[in-house]
Amino acid sequence: MQPSVLVVEDEQAQREILAYNLAAEGFRVIEAADGTEALLLIEEETLDLILLDWMLPGTSGIEVCRQIKAKPAFRTIPVIMISARSEEVDKVRGLETGADDYIVKPYSVIELLARVKAQLRRSRPGSVGVRLVYEEIVLDAETHKVFRGRNELKLGPTEFRLLTTFMEKPGRVWSREQLLDRVWGRDIYIDTRTVDVHIGRLRKVLGHHGEVDLIRTVRGAGYALG
Amino acid sequence: MQPSVLVVEDEQAQREILAYNLAAEGFRVIEAADGTEALLLIEEETLDLILLDWMLPGTSGIEVCRQIKAKPAFRTIPVIMISARSEEVDKVRGLETGADDYIVKPYSVIELLARVKAQLRRSRPGSVGVRLVYEEIVLDAETHKVFRGRNELKLGPTEFRLLTTFMEKPGRVWSREQLLDRVWGRDIYIDTRTVDVHIGRLRKVLGHHGEVDLIRTVRGAGYALG
DNA sequence: CACCTTTGTTACATTTATGTCATGAAATCT
DNA sequence: AGATTTCATGACATAAATGTAACAAAGGTG
Known part of the structure; x- marks a missing residue:
């Protein structure tokens, strides 16, 4: 029961660091380099969480998030936004993208993993009570x-x-x-x-x-x- | 008889979490994203309790609370304020907004529900189990x-x-x-x-x-x- | 301040579950 | 029937999950 995490980040180095750390923690990691690719993967894969960089070429992270949250089928997938500067957090919050959490660069890996886990814990209330x-x-x-x-x-x-x-x-x-x-x-x-x-x-x-x-x-x- | 609770919170994610947990506990939940909407709903709906975020865009939570408590018809509805930091509790208290209780983020769901029930018990004896x-x-x-x-x-x-x-x-x-x-x-x-x-x-x-x-x-x- | 309670973490002991293999039985094919 | 494939099952070493004592940090109280 390995949770799947989609990492959306254009910088390859950053993406690999994220992927490595998440994989080390036991997650199944899927990677996307831009918003378009991300939106495709969301349809194809069964995702449990999305890590989304704020700055993306083409479709911005905010826009990707908005589109995800607009589709009822994917609305419940937690999205954690990653933004470059702390000042932007307010902007992002203000824009009400519907992200479930925010994390600011530079961040510690520990913190990131903690937040990822916290979101997963919240969104997976166990198997349905049937x-x-x-x-x-x-x-x-x-x-x-x-x-x-x-x-x-x-x-x-x-x-x-x-x-x-x-x-x-x-x-x-x-x-x-x-x-x-x-x-x-x-x-x-x-x-x-x-x-x-x-x-x-x-x-x-x-x-x-x-x-x-x-x-x-x-x-x-x-x-x-x- | 299902008690009605109004949740006033601008962050959609937070609001949904609150709504979900309250609904799971058997409450009828009404949601508002800002103070203006909240004040309108208070007139329209028959409310038993109000959960009010301290930080709101436009009319602040404190102001909303003050206005509620200023109207004799609604004065008796219990208001629980939610604030982000413990330091703010003192401010809120000091401002004597007339809120009936305060809760500080991060809060446990248990604690929140306990306080909601405690308030309801006070205003509608016998309706909530203890x-x-x-x-x-x-x-x-x-x-x-x-x-x-x-x-x-x-x-x-x-x-x-x-x-x-x-x-x-x-x-x-x-x-x-x-x-x-x-x-x-x-x-x-x-x-x-x-x-x-x-x-x-x-x-x-x-x-x-x-x-x-x-x-x-x-x-x-x-x-x-x- | 000293004292007590509560709390989160760690390390280690213990229990329970897991995966593989070897062996034999059962089914299927020629 | 005999050969071949597929399955059932007990044994066993290993891995994983859980129980618990000890400890230090934090917080409250007098």
Whole structure:
């Protein structure tokens, strides 16, 4: 569950520094050198946060921010503006671009990362508080509790996410690759066979009281619930 | 009957955060971006409380407050002022604007909601709950006293707010980040592991007489009550 | 000022979860 | 059937997450 951060900065050196530090902190970093590229990437990628330089060639940072905030689909993505001088902060604020935070050059990497994390913390209130039901299995995302009939099941984090995925679309067949992407996270290199092991573990817990196996193995394709 | 709260704040992001949290708590939220708009809405809407930012473009928050308090028809509506720095509190107080309470940024959501409820309780007795109960634990928000069965527990401020958060939604799993936001306050950068320590402290007090541990650790996710 | 409380961080111990591998079973193909 | 591929599962070393004691800084109180 690596958050994706888009870095929009025209100066290559600056951009690389940002990218390096963010990557070191475990973020997936996507880079854009100007506003046009940024706006394209916003559509294509699934972003969790945008770091936006105030000064950009062509479409200015402010304009990019305004356009992002104008689209309902992307309005909720936090935008942190980076401006060159402290005096400009007031201008930016005054212009009401809708940025979620501002940071002024020169900034410390620590400060930047802290703000990035603060924004992510705020915008990701965890998975949606839903209750998934399939046959006699009930999964409550808010309390993280899982029941089969009357029995509460004790699942490890990975098995919990695995089951959540299955229950979001009962019957759908997921390939091992898809499950790795969704349950483990993208850009992670893990043997696809590992999925088998976790499926086994999930089966063990689900059938702990001798119930029928609800997970279906689809030979050559993957697994499905029911 | 849902109490109506008017939020007067020029920064859209801030305003939305306030609106979101108040709405989540069951309030009807009305928003205004400046003093003029606020004064209009006060006439039009039937308000139960006003949250007023000190810094506003045009008519300042102080001026808005003064005008509200000058009209006999609206004088009884509680006004909570929000100011950016603690030093300003004194100014605000000194100016005797007639505000009913003050809150300083950065504030925790818990604190804000507590104050809102406290004001509403004063003006509309009986409309806001003050006492949280979960199993044999009783938390009285007004007196700040906590009991487990017959024993009164002595909690530090942080542990008290932690427990309050948990008791508002028993069973719900809170991530460390969410707890930091809610219990410690936004715009504060603290190591997430610190949450663990405070959970430990809270557990110690709650189980001081050898009772079962009511706080559940959810690996990879956070903590929950029950 | 001395004293006490609260707080955040750190370091280390402990628990729990994870990924890989080896082996054998089951399905599929020739 | 025999060969081949695909899957299930127990074991195990490692990694990751959590619990907790100790400590120092900050703040409050008398």
